[in-house]
Amino acid sequence: MITIALAGKPNCGKSTFFKAATLADAEIANYPFTTIDANHGVAFVRVPCQCKEMKVSCGVCQDGFRFIPVNLIDVAGLVPEAHTGRGLGNQFLDNLRQADAIIHVVDASGATDAEGNPVDLGSHDPVGDITFLTHEMTMWLYGIVEKHWSRLLRTAQSKPVVLTAGLADVVAGLGITIEDVQYVEKETGADLVHADTEQLIAFCEQLLLQTKPMLIIGNKADLADETLRARLTEEKIPLVSGAAELALRNADKAHLIHYLPGDTVFTVPEGAVLNAPQKKALQQMATVMKTLNGTGVQQTINRVVFDLLDQIVVYPVEDENHLTDGRGRVLPDAFLLKKGSTPRDLAYRVHTDIGKGFLYAIDAKTKMRIKDSQQLKDGDIIRIVSATK
Numbered sequence: 001m002i003t004i005a006l007a008g009k010p011n012c013g014k015s016t017f018f019k020a021a022t023l024a025d026a027e028i029a030n031y032p033f034t035t036i037d038a039n040h041g042v043a044f045v046r047v048p049c050q051c052k053e054m055k056v057s058c059g060v061c062q063d064g065f066r067f068i069p070v071n072l073i074d075v076a077g078l079v080p081e082a083h084t085g086r087g088l089g090n091q092f093l094d095n096l097r098q099a100d101a102i103i104h105v106v107d108a109s110g111a112t113d114a115e116g117n118p119v120d121l122g123s124h125d126p127v128g129d130i131t132f133l134t135h136e137m138t139m140w141l142y143g144i145v146e147k148h149w150s151r152l153l154r155t156a157q158s159k160p161v162v163l164t165a166g167l168a169d170v171v172a173g174l175g176i177t178i179e180d181v182q183y184v185e186k187e188t189g190a191d192l193v194h195a196d197t198e199q200l201i202a203f204c205e206q207l208l209l210q211t212k213p214m215l216i217i218g219n220k221a222d223l224a225d226e227t228l229r230a231r232l233t234e235e236k237i238p239l240v241s242g243a244a245e246l247a248l249r250n251a252d253k254a255h256l257i258h259y260l261p262g263d264t265v266f267t268v269p270e271g272a273v274l275n276a277p278q279k280k281a282l283q284q285m286a287t288v289m290k291t292l293n294g295t296g297v298q299q300t301i302n303r304v305v306f307d308l309l310d311q312i313v314v315y316p317v318e319d320e321n322h323l324t325d326g327r328g329r330v331l332p333d334a335f336l337l338k339k340g341s342t343p344r345d346l347a348y349r350v351h352t353d354i355g356k357g358f359l360y361a362i363d364a365k366t367k368m369r370i371k372d373s374q375q376l377k378d379g380d381i382i383r384i385v386s387a388t389k
Contacts, residue, residue, distance in 0.1 A: 002311070002336060003071040004043070004304055005099035007133055009078055010116025012107040013219040015039065017242035018074035020297050023249060039074040045305045046262045046298055047313050050379055051331055054365075056323055058331040063260055068313065068334050070305060073099065078136055096137070097174050101213045101304050104133050108218030108239060110228050122225055127235060130216055137212070138205040145170060145204060156193065163192050176211045184210050213308040217300050222288040238303070240296030244288045247281065248295065257282065262298035264289060310339040312378035316350050320364035320383040337376065344372050347384045357388030 006014045022041030045068050049061035060066065075095040096102065106129045110122040114129065148170045156163035164185065168178035184206045185192065195203065218224070218232040221239035229239055248266060252259040256274060259266040266285070268274070274282070289295060305311050313334050318326050325332050335349050348355030363370050364381035376382065 001069060001071050002100050002305060002309060003073065003098050004301070005073045005075055005096050005102050006105055007075060007078060007096065007102050007214075008105035009107070009112065009114065009129060009132075011112045011118065012105045012116065012129075013242050014074050014105045016246060017103075017105060017219055017240070017297060017300075018072060020242045020246035020249060020295075021301060022072055023253075041072050041074075042069045043072040043301050044069055044261070045302050045311075045336070046260075047334075049331070049334075050315055050381055053379070054323060054331075054381070056330050059329075060332060065260065065262070066313070066334050067261075068336055070301065070336070072301075078133060096212065099212060100175075101215070101308050102133075103300060103304060104130075104214050104216045105219045106130060106216060106232075106237065107220055108228060108232055108237075109220040109223035111220070111223065121223065122228060125231070126218060126224075126228060127231055130235065130237070134205065134208070134214070137208050138201060141171070141174070141208055142201050142204040144174075145200065149200070153193070158193055160191075160193055167192065171207070174211070176207060180207065180211050213304075215300065215304050215308055217296065221292055221296070238296055238300065239292050240300060241288055241292060242295075242297060244285055244292075245295035245297040248285055251278075251282065251285075262294065262302070264294040305336065311336045312339055312341070312376065312380075313337075314341075314346055314376050314379075315381045316346060317364055317381055317383050320362050320367060320381070323364055323381060331381070339375075341376050342372055342374065343370060343376065343382060343384065346376065346382055347386060350384060351388075353388040354384060354386045357386040359385045359387055361385065 006018055008014055018039055018041060021043040046065050047068065049058060049064055049066040051058040051061060052064050073095060106126050108126050110124040110126055111119060113119050113124050145167065152163055152166040152170070155166055164181050165178060168176065168181045184190070184203065188203065188206055190199065190203050192203065216237050217240045218237045219240045219242050221229060222241040222244055232239060248257070248259045249261065251257045255269070256272055256278060257266045257268050268282070314337050315331050315334050317323050317331065323330055335346065337345060337349065343361030344355060344358050347358040358372070360372070361370050362368070362383040362385065364383055
């Protein structure tokens with residue numbers, strides 16, 4: 001399952017975003033390093049369910065939308081010079097090893113300084129927080145590489161291929177493959193054999209951007225004034241309110257409103273009894289949603305999965321005519337796959353043995369057999385025919 005990490009300086013609202021996205025328990029407080037150990041939870045991407053197009057009832061989706069799980073990690077806050085071990089830097093950076101992508105949470109309200117300490121609302125420029133996370137991660141990776149660099153150069157003896165393989169081995173624990181190293185070498189034209197410190201640091205930065213894609217968001221946007229919101233919008237930073245999302249999900253859970261994550265409005269059911277404070281809170285939420293066109297939390301998860309990680313959604317079935325599995329359930333599963341995946345890739349995702357015994361696949365929408373080499377499309381419904389039952 002895809003793993004996304006929430007990163008940023010302390011007190012920027014990561015834990016609130018995490019709790020809103022997962023409804024998992026997470027300590028939320030107004031001081032740095034509230035999160036000491038990483039919080040782990042499950043968030044979901046939202047897509048239109050194929051049952052609507054196929055005019056069947058799946059019993060799985062909500063209001064015509066399918067929610068597909070992804071892992072979400074809320075890690076300890078990062079402070080400047082964290083790569084030297086300052087703050088909880090080493091622990092934070094180590095937690096990023098398992099992440100496929102990173103959401104960099106910036107305090108859009110300007111109410112925390114670079115260290116994460118509370119300051120007057122709007123007194124800190126959030127744009128200044130944008131670049132430091134990439135820098136800290138780059139220097140962390142460079143520190144790992146630099147420890148082995150002399151040995152790698154001696155072993156390679158001026159042979160680029162050997163050096164590339166050695167470097168890939170050193171960073172393999174970060175989820176970086178030799179193909180990643182080769183790709184960045186080619187794209188940047190880097191000459192690692194003769195690279196100086198500055199060039200090696202630049203290479204590490206590009207390697208991180210390739211293997212740990214990052215989306216920057218401006219959280220606490222509901223507290224930011226128009227000037228700060230405009231500043232972040234100019235930088236193409238999406239505006240988000242984790243606190244508003246959390247309030248809406250809790251209100252929906254209490255049956256005070258009807259709200260589906262990712263909606264831009266909510267409704268109050270007929271007969272719902274609301275007291276004065278609840279009515280006032282919902283009015284405030286409605287204003288926030290109008291200003292931000294939603295809360296931005298669900299949109300953030302979707303952007304990471306579909307824009308940064310290039311995923312598509314595919315539905316495996318055993319009966320292409322009734323769109324059911326072996327137990328008669330209609331479209332029970334929806335898998336996230338990388339763009340370019342083939343039916344054989346899907347077979348392996350369903351089960352290793354199914355993949356090993358793969359024979360061919362059928363497109364349930366066209367009822368046509370499709371080639372093993374054919375790339376799957378978003379929303380495909382596929383029957384896998386395998387020698388393994």
